[in-house]
Amino acid sequence: MTRKVIKKILFSVGLLLVVCSFGFFKGPGTVVAQADSNSRYIYDMYFESENDSTNRVWVDGRSGGDSTNINPESFQDSDVNGVTYNDFYKKLFSEQFNSSYTMYDIVNTYFDYSNNVINQDTALSKLSKMFKDPDMAPDADTFQFNVEQYISMFPKASVDMEKTREEAAKPIVPEPAADPSTAGYDYRIPDFNIYIVNNDYQMTIKYVLPDGTAAHADDVVTGYAGKTPIMITSPSVDEYVPDQKEVKINFAKEGKYVTTVHYVKPGSQTGTTNASDQSSLIANDTATVKVGQSVDAATFDAKATDSSGNSIPVTVDTSTANLQKPGTYSVVLKAANGKTKTVSLIVTAGAMSDIDAPKQSVIYGLKTLYLYQTPTFNKSQRLVKYSKTTRTNRPMFVVTGYDYSKSGLLRYKVKDVNHTSKTAGMTGYVTARKGFVGSAYYQKSVKQIKVLSKKGVNLYQNVNLTKRTKHVKQGKVLNIVGLKQHNLTTRFVLSNGQYLTANKKSVIAIK
Numbered sequence: 356m357t358r359k360v361i362k363k364i365l366f367s368v369g370l371l372l373v374v375c376s377f378g379f380f381k382g383p384g385t386v387v388a389q390a391d392s393n394s395r396y397i398y399d400m401y402f403e404s405e406n407d408s409t410n411r412v413w414v415d416g417r418s419g420g421d422s423t424n425i426n427p428e429s430f431q432d433s434d435v436n437g438v439t440y441n442d443f444y445k446k447l448f449s450e451q452f453n454s455s456y457t458m459y460d461i462v463n464t465y466f467d468y469s470n471n472v473i474n475q476d477t478a479l480s481k482l483s484k485m486f487k488d489p490d491m492a493p494d495a496d497t498f499q500f501n502v503e504q505y506i507s508m509f510p511k512a513s514v515d516m517e518k519t520r521e522e523a524a525k526p527i528v529p530e531p532a533a534d535p536s537t538a539g540y541d542y543r544i545p546d547f548n549i550y551i552v553n554n555d556y557q558m559t560i561k562y563v564l565p566d567g568t569a570a571h572a573d574d575v576v577t578g579y580a581g582k583t584p585i586m587i588t589s590p591s592v593d594e595y596v597p598d599q600k601e602v603k604i605n606f607a608k609e610g611k612y613v614t615t616v617h618y619v620k621p622g623s624q625t626g627t628t629n630a631s632d633q634s635s636l637i638a639n640d641t642a643t644v645k646v647g648q649s650v651d652a653a654t655f656d657a658k659a660t661d662s663s664g665n666s667i668p669v670t671v672d673t674s675t676a677n678l679q680k681p682g683t684y685s686v687v688l689k690a691a692n693g694k695t696k697t698v699s700l701i702v703t704a705g706a707m708s709d710i711d712a713p714k715q716s717v718i719y720g721l722k723t724l725y726l727y728q729t730p731t732f733n734k735s736q737r738l739v740k741y742s743k744t745t746r747t748n749r750p751m752f753v754v755t756g757y758d759y760s761k762s763g764l765l766r767y768k769v770k771d772v773n774h775t776s777k778t779a780g781m782t783g784y785v786t787a788r789k790g791f792v793g794s795a796y797y798q799k800s801v802k803q804i805k806v807l808s809k810k811g812v813n814l815y816q817n818v819n820l821t822k823r824t825k826h827v828k829q830g831k832v833l834n835i836v837g838l839k840q841h842n843l844t845t846r847f848v849l850s851n852g853q854y855l856t857a858n859k860k861s862v863i864a865i866k
Contacts, residue, residue, distance in 0.1 A: 371393075397543050397544070400547045401548050402509065402548070402550075403552050404512075405551065405552045422522065431647070436528075437528070438527055439526055440523045443544075444547075451488075460485060461482065461485055465502060466512070466514050467513075471575055479494075481718050482498075482656055507708050511553060511577065512553050512554060513551070514552075515550045515579070516583075527545070531543075553579070553706055555609035556577065556580050557576070558576045559573055559574070559575050559576075559614075560576065560587060561615045562592070563615050563616070563617055563618065565619060576604050579609075582606040584604060584606060585604050586601040587603075588601050589616050598620065600635075614639065634690075634692040634693075635692075637657070638688055641698065641700075642654045642699075645703060650676075650700065652670065655672075655688060657669040659691065659692060660689035660692070661691070661692050667690060669689065669691075672689060673686050673700070674690075678755060681702050681764075683701050684699070684702065685699060685700075703764075712754045714754055714756065715755070717754060717795040717844065718752050718769070718845070719751045720743075720750045723742050724785055724792065727784045730766040731760040732786075735770065738781060739783075746807065747860050752770060752777075752792075755769060756768035764786055769782065797864065799838065800837050800838035801847075801864035802835060803832055803833065803834055803865050803866035804832070804864055805862065805863050806831045806849060806861070807860065808860070809831060812854050812855050812861050813825070813826050816852075833855070834850060
């Protein structure tokens with residue numbers, strides 16, 4: 356029976372990404388120690404959504420059913436206990452993968468394909484380099500089967516390689532296999548998670564001929580803000596050359612963006628890639644500024660070269676834009692080589708520099724405010740009314756993002772975290788106006804605080820508020836010597852080195 360037939364049989368019973376992609380891996384698996392140990396280990400690998408830890412999928416993609424263990428492999432205890440997951444899996448797959456690759460590199464390749472970061476030919480080429488035996492790499496049919504049956508379970512998502520690699524760097528600490536489902540095993544290796552994050556970034560690349568018609572189908576590249584930047588090669592078009600051989604995708608911040616690659620005749624006045632004329636003008640298609648903010652070439656990251664490839668100035672004609680009024684305007688970039696480019700300038704009433712609340716920080720309401728469905732507020736889209744109340748009862752929210760109204764007003768995208776309220780967990784938009792919302796945590800140190808909470812507060816040894824040392828009742832005054840940042844919250848520091856919350860609902864500065 357050929358290897359290709361074996362692959363088809365395995366996939367027909369649901370073993371996705373096994374022989375063709377994971378190199379014989381299938382969870383849960385077993386590891387049997389060598390003669391110096393009689394211990395048997397069981398291990399599982401999962402894909403877990405960063406946004407919802409309950410959304411976990413076993414590595415072969417099946418929703419249920421009994422598992423079938425791989426053939427036992429021999430490992431010394433030193434290959435399991437205390438080593439990192441990364442080293443463990445490299446050892447386990449050493450016969451399948453080339454030394455510089457791991458199983459999450461393979462998975463990432465599939466997700467890059469699904470997000471149009473790479474095409475199928477590039478994906479297959481990358482996968483073939485990862486396996487020691489090229490015959491074990493997936494062919495085109497098997498690759499597409501995996502995408503349709505497996506990657507489709509996580510639409511519009513990516514592998515967070517940074518977080519996954521952090522997970523893989525953790526040491527393995529086996530636990531006794533006490534669960535009845537692990538009968539026959541001595542120890543369970545804690546689950547390994549490959550983290551999946553929902554995409555919040557989209558770049559549409561348009562390819563246009565001189566007459567305005569499409570030179571090639573659009574590429575729509577998706578990912579998540581913070582993903583490593585990539586370059587997309589502009590496709591070849593007969594008798595034309597692109598003004599950008601490659602388009603850089605920065606994944607700088609969430610949102611939907613559009614950029615255009617213009618195709619011209621080689622050697623024409625507007626050409627940019629022939630040997631005799633290297634003149635060019637490249638720039639972002641859109642840019643956002645605050646009312647009254649100056650606009651120049653750097654606003655659009657505009658760059659130009661002369662016929663010899665030397666950098667030359669770019670100016671911006673903003674005569675058709677009102678920089679004192681929010682709106683979207685068409686402006687013209689002009690290079691000293693005679694080239695021009697029309698781009699969009701978005702003028703807003705607020706800019707990112709006005710944002711007082713970083714993502715995942717906590718804010719609370721200072722006055723009566725509403726939670727809205729969209730960033731453009733109107734009464735019909737109000738979800739919740741939060742009335743002005745006492746300090747200790749103010750509604751709190753976690754900031755998950757930002758947006759602007761149609762008139763350019765900054766809004767906070769938030770999640771309601773008032774755990775004792777029926778509105779807990781609701782999401783929407785609130786105003787970012789100072790005086791209506793503010794940080795729920797002190798951002799500067801004070802000399803004294805008074806405990807406001809009726810339940811009092813606790814003192815702790817650690818900044819993450821673990822190892823409680825004492826309970827302090829409401830009304831007690833405490834001397835403060837400092838403020839310590841912990842993730843996106845803060846803690847007050849006492850003279851004895853202990854910590855307590857700096858949440859404004861629990862304590863108030865009096866000096």
